[in-house]
Amino acid sequence: PFAGLHHQPGDALLSLIASYAADPRSDKMDLGVGIYRDEQGNTPVLQSVKLAEQQLMQEQGTKSYLGAEGNKAYVALLGDLVFGPDMGGRPFHAALQTPGGTGALCMGAELIVRGSPGRSIWLGEPTWPNHAPIFQKAGVPIERYDYYDVAGMTVRYDALLQAMECAQPGDIFLLHGCCHNPTGADLSPAQWQEIAGIMGARGLVPFVDLAYQGLGDGLEEDAAGVRAFLNAVPQAIVAVSCSKNFGLYRERTGALYVIADAADEAARCLENLISLSRVFWSMPPDHGAAVVAAILADPSLTALWQTELADMRQRLNGLRAQLAATHPALAPLASQRGMFATLPLSPEAVGSLRERFGVYMPLSGRINIAGLRAETVSHFAELILPLLSR
Ligand code: LMR
16 A cells, blocks of 8 residues: 655754754754754743643543543633634634644644635745645645745735735635744734735635744734734634743644634534544644643733743844844844744755754754854854855
């Protein structure tokens, strides 16, 4: 049964983990996979997570199944965080827990195929390398537009507007809610409002990938993009990840929210999501969602988590500002947010940084800002400045 299988290229991002680990140089720098690191280069479990885990150890009385929707308290509490109280005033919605943000994206893609086969999803270029394979695998036709001018380090807002003009009513636009991966370049609040209005008027459907809420400007500020759609469009899809803002990476903690126009539509969405998830994973893994629910249900744990999240955000923004200040060519980084920046480096330049200096980043020139340290920023800038292609 395996004769038809062809070799597959290794995942470019994940393979960096192994190559970095195998590099014996002590001054090597890991700017690869999007994992938060502290000044010592560690990714410790958050204190709020540890305390919630202790609580679970004490109180959890069973590991029996919860059902295909997963932990409903988690889904509701996380929904408040993303949309504001009462789902931002939208009464008709469907939501379920998923294995990570990737699980949520997959469920959203499958729902689109069932609900409106043949409708295209529009992806900005560049985007997270897993986006296109997820929609391709589900069978959603993909259209692309330029989101970012790498050499100029600016958002191509004009290209987004043009893409929305070319799209057919019912087409879907995948948008990064905040902390754009891989560029760090987000839309401004005014731009979010404008595109929400255009999407509503043109019958386009936003599909927001929100994987970094709280790591840009703050929990509320980073939700402004998602919330701009609440009063503007009849339907929206939102994939949420708790991997980064709760540091739960390997626990695979995510959720999918579908905003619907009517009670019956919301019910059909939920029934289909449940039947799809039953086939894909039957039930989502419990632990991460139970931890997030315990944190968000307890005001003192929530306050501790928010402090820890603010520390992560401040470290990222501080390093970003420091790097931007090293040279005018890097100044545009200052207004960008989140874990990533995409530098105008050719694949050859990226290869040479790896070979000669042990600096690890994907060939796209994306860097994980959290992989830098206050004392390595200027050295890193010296290494890359002669290689920038602008
Ligand atoms: C990244 O973009 O580095 C992260 O989201 C990790 C991943 O799964 O690719």
